[in-house]
Amino acid sequence: MDNERRMPVHVAIIMDGNGRWAKKRGLPRTAGHAQGARVVEQILEDADHMGIRYLTVYAFSTENWSRPDSEVRSLMNLLRTYMKTSLAKCAKNNVRIRVIGDKSRLDEDLQVSIANLERDTAHNTGIGFQIAINYGSRDEIVRSVRALAKNVRKGLIEPDEINENMITNNLDTGGIPEPDLLIRTGGEQRISNFLLWQTAYAELYFCDTAWPDFSKKDLEKAVEAFNSRERRYGGLIS
Ligand code: FPP
Numbered sequence: 001m002d003n004e005r006r007m008p009v010h011v012a013i014i015m016d017g018n019g020r021w022a023k024k025r026g027l028p029r030t031a032g033h034a035q036g037a038r039v040v041e042q043i044l045e046d047a048d049h050m051g052i053r054y055l056t057v058y059a060f061s062t063e064n065w066s067r068p069d070s071e072v073r074s075l076m077n078l079l080r081t082y083m084k085t086s087l088a089k090c091a092k093n094n095v096r097i098r099v100i101g102d103k104s105r106l107d108e109d110l111q112v113s114i115a116n117l118e119r120d121t122a123h124n125t126g127i128g129f130q131i132a133i134n135y136g137s138r139d140e141i142v143r144s145v146r147a148l149a150k151n152v153r154k155g156l157i158e159p160d161e162i163n164e165n166m167i168t169n170n171l172d173t174g175g176i177p178e179p180d181l182l183i184r185t186g187g188e189q190r191i192s193n194f195l196l197w198q199t200a201y202a203e204l205y206f207c208d209t210a211w212p213d214f215s216k217k218d219l220e221k222a223v224e225a226f227n228s229r230e231r232r233y234g235g236l237i238s
Contacts, residue, residue, distance in 0.1 A: 008226055010054035011047060011219075012179040012202070014194055015040070017186025017210030030074040035212035037078045041089070044129055046216040048093060050223070054128040054176055056100070058194050062136030076110065079133060083113035087120055094126030100172035101135030102143070128176060135172075137196035144170035173198055181226045185211045185218075203229055 015036055022032030040057055047055045060075055067075075090097060099114045106114070114133075147170045151157050157166075168174065178198040184190070187208045191199070205222045 005223070005227055007051045008179075008181040008203075008223065009052070010056070010177050010179040010181075011052050011222075012056040012058075012182045012195055012199065013043075014058045014182070014184040014192060015186075015211040015214075016184060016188055018212055020186070021210035021212040029071055032210075032212055033071075033075055033078055037082060039212055039214055040082075041086075043214065043216070043219060044095065044127065045093065046219055048095070048127040050216075050219070052127065054130065054179075056130035056132065056173070056176075056179065056195070058132045058135065058192075060101070060133045060135070061193065062102070062134055062139055063193070065134075076107065079131075080107075080110050080113065082131075083110065083117050087117060090117070090121045090124065090129075094124045095121060096124040096126065096128045097121045098128065098130045098172075098176075099133050100130050100140070101133045102139060103134065105134050130173065130176065132194070135194070137193045140172050141167070141197055143172075168197070171197060178202065181205060181222060183207070183219075183222050185209050185214050 018032030018036045019029040020032075021035070022029050025031075040059075044055055059079060064075070065072060086097075089095070097117050099118065103111050103114060144167050148157070148162055148166055152159055152162075168178075173195070178200070179195060179202045182191075182195070182199050182202045183205045185207055187206075189206045191204075203226050205225050207218060207222070209218050
């Protein structure tokens, strides 16, 4: 039995099940999101301690705007608070933050907090933490292709020179290695427009645990499954 465990370099998570977690306890859905936000902070620390180098979480999708106003406001407020309070923690833990998604639709003050946090953590050398806000993978690909089209119009590149690397580098995740493990909590088995291009070769792991109950043990189980599949399909254990 191989006792060497290979750690995925980049883990991406679709944090589902907040609403059902709250409902089961007779709480408003927003209480599920609030608990979910606490779990995000804990899992970021756990992932870091386990040696994972990048963690990307799906906090708010382009489709989430269609939820009731009060829920959208509550999610935005959670993110707002996170952006304002996490700097000290990030500095202490050497975390580098990047927000992916179309930030232009977010409230001005949130955009400013995000820009500040990204700037102030840019030189940290520990775990890279990507938070997807107003994120949709198809939208991200469209924005990448548009950026390339503009370069074609300026005469900087020829259409036939466009290749996969150029599209990859112009995504919001440009410069970050693609996820090798994608986890979805909450029992559904869908990708929901998350990192479609980047997860072309990722292992997919679905679990029934609702996100607010997700713990380091669950993350370790996912990494174990990732390892056993690597062995099964003849991947190299480094
Ligand atoms: C899906 O659960 C979850 C979301 C739409 C939001 C996830 C956001 C957080 C956990 C907060 C993020 C905070 C930080 C600090 C990054 P759902 O509401 O769809 O659950 P359900 O399927 O049970 O209804």
